[in-house]
């Protein structure tokens with residue numbers, strides 16, 4: 001480590017170190033984001049986190065931690081990435097979203113239009129078009145490699161992309177920092193095609209941040225966000241209702257927009273049938289998930305308050321690429337709500 005690289009404790013800085021601490025902090029996360037963060041383990045009690053920064057700039061490694069004074073849990077920051085899951089985050093080898101081929105697949109899915117690929121869809125532009133520009137903060141829950149978060153940075157003051165895949169968050173952060181990314185697109189078998197993805201010059205990135213966290217235990221203060229999105233994730237969660245409750249908790253009680261979308265590919269590999277929000281014949285969420293989630297948002301199921309007003313709903317066709325001869329078409333059912 002660079003001998004110059006001091007261990008900077010936020011609480012033990014001389015006044016002349018403050019600017020330096022600020023620079024390092026900005027490399028890790030925006031100050032405005034830090035002010036929103038609470039301990040995900042103690043929530044809904046709001047315990048703000050204390051930052052401690054240890055940085056080695058020469059190696060371009062930025063490390064540190066965020067700690068909770070209440071429960072004493074320490075959330076690491078490694079390579080500039082803050083890990084804010086309530087339990088210690090151990091990337092699972094079995095998590096398909098950590099695999100390089102899946103990262104390439106999602107990069108194509110999110111940015112295929114920027115790569116000039118004729119097969120790309122405009123799904124993210126359609127989803128983005130459903131959100132009105134607004135003051136305040138926007139959360140993209142399950143952001144993957146970040147396209148919707150980048151789109152929202154054009155419309156909101158501060159945008160946070162959150163995902164529990166380290167590979168996805170690392171990739172989104174690299175694109176945010178460098179504005180370009182070299183990637184290998186799978187073509188056939190072991191053959192790959194190198195391409196370079198470049199962000200359009202007018203896309204803002206300074207009001208954007210990406211963190212590793214759990215969408216079922218959001219590390220944010222209540223009433224923090226005026227824009228919220230949950231795209232194609234709810235059927236991938238063990239506790240879909242916990243995620244919607246968390247979205248509801250961190251959304252502003254008035255002046256908020258929520259964009260939800262999902263193909264509802266329910267599976268017992270992910271969640272027990274009793275936790276599904278649709279696709280069953282009995283139980284509180286029998287029938288179709290789109291109807292049930294509209295009912296939930298409109299307060300007809302009694303657990304999301306203050307209730308939301310659904311502005312529109314419908315399908316958006318979205319495409320994932322596995323290799324040059326294999327694509328998956330997904331009909332994602334969106335619900336746009338406000339309150």
Ligand SMILES: C[S@@+](CC[C@H](N)C(=O)[O-])C[C@H]1O[C@@H](n2cnc3c(N)ncnc32)[C@H](O)[C@@H]1O
Nearest residue numbers: 097142143144163164165214215231232233236
């Ligand atoms: C099907 S992908 C959709 C990604 C993106 N929202 C989109 O529409 O392209 C599901 C995403 O949810 C993320 N995810 C799954 N479980 C999660 C959890 N518990 N907390 C946060 N993200 C999660 C995955 O890593 C993945 O990025």
